[in-house]
Amino acid sequence: MIDSPWLAERPRLRAAVRVLHFAWPYLAFAIGVASYALIERTDRLAAWLVFTVFASWVWLLAEPWLKPMRGWRLSRRLARYATQAVHQETLFFGLPFLLRATDWGTGQALFTGAVAILCLVSLIDPLYFRYVCPRRWRFYAFHGLVAFLAMQAFAPVVFRLDTVSGYRLALATGFVVAAQGFIRLRWGWRRWGRIVLLLGAVAALWAIQPWVPPITLWMTSGAITQQFDRRQLRPGEVAVVLSPTRLQQGVYAYMALRAPAGLKEPVFHVWRHDGVEFERIPIEITGGREAGYRTWTFKRRFDEAPAGYWTVTAETRGGQRIGRLGFEVRTTP
Template identity: 45%
Template sequence: MIAWKQHLHRLIALGQAHPGIVAIFGFVSGVASFLLVDRQAELARVLGLVMLVSWLWLILENVLREQIARWFGVQLPPPLLRYATQMIHQESLFFILPFFFITTTWNSGQLLFSGLLAAAALVSIIDPLYYKWLAPRRWLFLAYHTLALFAVLLTALPIIFKLTTPQSYQLALAAAVLLSFPSLMSTITVQRWWRGLLLVGLSVVIGAGGWLARVWVPPATLWLTEVAVTTEFDDSNRAPGESLKQLSLTQLRNQGLYAYTAINAPRGLNERIYHVWRHNGEEVERIALDIHGGRKKGYRAWTHKQNFPEQASGRWQIQVLTEAGQMIGVLRFQVTE
C-alpha cells in the first residue's frame, strides 16, 4: 500500500511539473476516438460508456471518496482529484469537439454553441484559467460541468442506445436541468419560503430556453458526406447528376429538381429527417425522409420537387433538419429568369 501511494504521488508530481502532458493526451485521445468511432461503432459504445461513468464519478465525488476511505482505508489526495476532474473535462470536451465541428453549419446560429464548446475545451487546458478563475467560482464550475455533460450525452446517447436525435436531446436537456439545481442553490441564498418556487421556476426557464435553443445545437452524430442539387438522377445506382449552383427558370419547369443528401449516422440508428425547401427565406415545402445508420459513405436520401411557385426565380435553400429542428446542413442554389 505504501509503494502504491508513493507511485501515486510521483504521478501527481509529474503532472504538476508538466501540465501540458495532460492537455496533449486529452487532445490526441479525443481526435483518435473520433477517427476510430468513424470506423467502428462498437468502440464508440465503450468510449461513450466510459465518459458517462466518469461523469457519474464527478457527480458523486464526495460520497465515493468517503466510501473508498471507509472500505479501503485510503484517503485520496486532493491534488489527484483535481487533476482527475480536469482530465475528465479535457477527455470529454476533446472527445466531442470533432463530432460537433464536422456537424456544425458555420454560417448559422450553430456557430455560437460550437464556439462555446471550443472555448470550454480551451479553458480546460489552461491551468491559470481552470484553477484560478473557473474552479473557485462554484456556480460557474457547475455550469461548466453541466454544459460539458450535456454535449457528451448528445454525442453518446445515439451511439450507445441508438436513440434518435430528438430523444437524445430531450434526455440530455433533462439531465442538464437536474444538474443545474446545485448551481442554482449555491447562487440563490435567500432563506425565505419562496426560494423553492424560485428554484423550480428558474429550472423551468432553463429547460424551456434549452429546448427553444435546439436549432442552434448541431446534431452531433449526423453529418452530410455528399450533397447535390441536380436535374438528373440515376435511380438504379442512386447517383445524382452534376450538382448545380444556378439554373434557369425553363430548366426548373421542364425537369424539376432533385435534392440529394448522403448522411452519416451511427450503425443501427433509425432517424426521420426533413428536406425543407425555402424560397427567398420562406418555407415552400417540407418532405419527410427516413434514414438508417451504418453505411460508411452515408445513407443516401433524396427528394424530387416538380411543383414550384409561379414566381420561382430568386434564392433557394434546402435545409436538412432533424425532427427536433436541428440543422444537419443546407443546400443552396439560384434560379434565374
C-alpha cells in the same frame, strides 16, 4: 493544484501527474478525432472509445456518494483535479464532432464557438481554478454544461436515442448536475436569483436547439441535380443556376448523411424559397454506412414566380440542421 504535500513526498508520482496534466486534453482531442473517424462505421472500437468517456462520467458522478473504502477517499484537491481532467476529456472529445457538424453560416457557429471557449477555460488553470472552482454554484453550472454536451454525444451511441430524444436527455442531465450546486445555498434573494438563472439557461438551451449542431450527424456529400440514377443512388451533373423552363423538368436534392452504426433517425428535407419554407419532406436514415446514408427528394412543382434563391436543408425533428444545398433560379441568362 498538483503541488500538494502528499505529492511532494512522492517525486516520481508528482512528475507523472505533471506530464499527464499537460498531455490530457491533447490525448482527449486525439481520442475524439479517432472516434470521429470510426463512429459512423460498425467498428466496435468507436463504441469503446465513447464508452471510455461515458465511464469516466459515471465514476465522477458516483464518487461523492460512495462510502470511503478502507478509510480512504479522494481529497478535495485531487477530486477537483480529476473533475478538471474529465471536463477536458469531454470537451476535447466532442470538439472534432462539433467542428465537422457545424453549419458555419447559421447560429450553430455561435454554439460551437462557445464550446471552444469552454475548452480553453478547462485547459488554462488560472481561469479554471480562479473563475470556475471557487464558487460551488459556478462550478456545478460549468459541470452541468459539460454534462449537457457529453450526453448529446453519448445518447445516440450508448443508448441508441435519436437526436431529439438525446437532446431532451442531455438537458435533463445538465439540469440535475447543475442543480447540485444550489442545494447548500442559504435561502435568500441570491439563491432564488441563481435558481431563476438556472431555469432560464435550461429554457434558453431548449429554445436554441436549432442552433446546436447534431454532434453525431453530418452531411458527407450532396448535390442539386436534374439527373439522378434511382437504382444506384448516384446524382448527375450538379445544377447551380436554372431557368424557369428547366425548372419545370424537376429537381433532385441528394444528400449522404453519416450517423452512428445502429441508429435510426427521422429527418426532413426542407425546401425554402428566399428563406421562406416551401415544403418539408420526411425521411428516415439508418446509421453505419461509411459514406453516409444516401437520401434524395424530387420536386417538380414550384411557385408561380420561382425566381430567386432556393435551399434544401436536412434537419432533425428538433430543427437541428445537418446539411444544406442551394441553387438559383434566374429569369434571364
